[in-house]
Amino acid sequence: MYKERVSRLPGAVVWVNRPGEGGAGRVLPDGCMDLLWHEGRLLVAGPDTRAYVTEGARGVWVGLRFHPGTAPAVLGVPAHELLDRRVELTDLWPPAVVRRLRDRVGAAADPAAVLERIALERDVPADPLLKRLVEALDAGRPVAAVAEELGLGARQLHRRSRDAFGYGPKTLARVLRMQRALSLAPSGVPLAETAVRAGYADQPHLSREVRELAGLPVTGLLGG
Structure with missing residues (x-):
């Protein structure tokens, strides 16, 4: 439990x-x-x-x-x-x-x-830039647009992301997008609609990403 x-x-x-x-x-x-x-x-x-x-x-x-x-x-x-x-x-x-x-x-x-x-x-204060980065990517904003909004070059954003999250901003965006999808699907939202609302191109895109990140098909994951 x-x-x-x-x-x-x-x-x-x-x-x-x-x-x-x-x-x-x-x-x-x-x-x-x-x-x-x-x-x-x-x-x-x-x-x-x-x-x-x-x-x-x-x-x-x-x-x-x-x-x-x-x-x-x-x-x-x-x-x-x-x-x-x-x-x-x-x-x-x-x-x-x-x-x-x-x-x-x-x-x-x-x-x-x-x-x-x-x-x-x-007693370590949070980095406001990292908070803005997470919020922007979790809202589905493109990585390039977020970097420009934060005033960071692509390499600088990647370096700061690796230090803070373990991987680059594109991987973080993928992980957050999967979490958005998984939060929608159990509420009864059909998978095709879940894919669109979470920011995927279509349902097959959702299925491929979930299988790669979670190691299970999306239907098996939700069933579990």
Whole structure:
């Protein structure tokens, strides 16, 4: 069973997941990174370019999901170094610091709230340019037009995007577009209409993109 709530960290959510017995989970690309707590370990989930399949995950997972582009400033590492990876927090921060944090989280009645406080204590202000970039791409604006609006050249935009999101703006746009489509389809919107409203050329385009990013056909994904 999965539950989440809005975090005090701008744009973030805190969540708790108690996976069912034996089943595999599928974490879809969403432009985000997570700080995780699982069975006494602190980990970081980097940005995904494809579905991350968890085979028979057991135990309670607790996480803080950062708003796209905000985790690298808190964690102190460019997002592209964690692309499609799950790493121990000790790989990024001094082991002594992580041990103290593990003790804090492990002793807490609400581990999710402690993960939230750990991020808030870093006191890193959000980059307003990155926020504008995410909002523009999530609205379906073309990458070239967004770069011009932000006053950035193509190379500069790509470099800043890799540092913040793990990949370039075109990949981020694809990931956000898939998430828009998946938010529409469960509400009963037909797939052909979903494709148009989400920004795809047509339904076959939607199907190809979802299969590539999620590893399943769109009908199978929604059925699951």
